[in-house]
Each structure stands twice: as structure tokens, then as C-alpha cells.
Amino acid sequence: MAAESSEGEDDAGKLTGGNQLLLVDDDLREMGKKAAWSVSSYKPGNGVSSLRDNNFETYWQSDGAQPHLVNIQFQKKLVVLYVDFKLDESYTPSKISIRAGDGFHNLKEIKTVELVKPTGWVYISLSGTDPRETFVNTFMLQIAVLSNHLNGRDTHVRQIKVYGPRPNPFPHQPFQFTSREFITYSSVR
DSSP states (O other), X not given: OOSOOOOEEXXXXXXXXXXXXXXXXXXXXXXXXXXXXXXXXXXXXXXXXXXXXSOTTOOEEOXXXXXXXXXXXXXOOEEEEEEEHHHHGGGSEEEEEEEEESSGGGOEEEEEEEEESOEEEEEEOSSSSSTTSOOOOOSEEEEEEEEEGGGOSSOEEOEEEEEEEOOOSSTTOSSOOOSHHHHHTSSOO
């Protein structure tokens, strides 16, 4: 991902900034369409569908006590959130926990992230520094907003994307080519 970014991670593991443009490597695919989404609470007109509508003017707004939860269940992974401190101020998450498991009964926290006045896409790798290193093998992800900026009660998250590896187009091939040119010439016809 080569692009100008104001996003960074400081020594305390806090993410700062955000990207106005969503930049994702070609070998990743957005998997959110293949998931069942739910939230712990929402204000009328600001439900889970607002997280997936590709419109930055809409947002999910929680309604109740923290933590605020976004549940993502997969049938068969990099999480990217769009948040905007400039527009949402105290509604902007400041601490997020990512939990994974087979279902609600065995979710375990796999990542905690602190956000410092984020504006734009915030990338949360569920593995190491490179999201292709090791993906989390899970059927369910839960995003828990543990706290907001300025001690806000409810939260605004404008968009969420979930990325996982692209399947190998030739599953029995010993090499996994990534360029279209190599894939084109990788089999005998």
C-alpha cells in the first residue's frame, strides 16, 4: 500500500490519523458481503446497514451503555473502519477490542487498539504487521467499542470492511502466483 497517509502507530500501540482513500493490496478481497452482521444497539435509522452502504454521510449510532458491539459472523481477516473525529467528536471510538471465535459462546479478544482523533480509514491487522502473514481462522468477529473520545456515551462508525486472502485460482498447484501474467501461463491447456 503505497500512498500518502497520516496514519501511524506510536510506541504505546495507539493508532493516529487515518486515510481518506481506501487502499488495499490486490491479493486481498472484501469479505463483508459473505457475513451476517448485527450490532448490540442502534438508534432508529442508524442501524447495521449504515456500516455497509458505502456512504460516508450515514453511520451506525449505538444506543445504550458501553461496550458497543459489532458482530460479524462468517460461514466459511484485516478489519478496516471509517471513522471521523472532525465530524463526530465525542461519538468517535477511542478504544476498540476485536474478538474472534466460532460464535458468541467462545469469543476471545485477539486485538485491542486505541485510536487518537482518527479521520478516515483505520486499518486494523488481525495478524502481524503484514495482514497476509497469518489470517485469523474464525467464523465470527466482534468489534467492541470500549470507549469514545471526550468520554462520549454512544458511538458513530461510518463504514466497516473486512478483508481476507483471495482464494488460489488453481488449488492443486504447488505455487501461488499473484500476477495475472503468471496465472495466465501457469497451466497447460
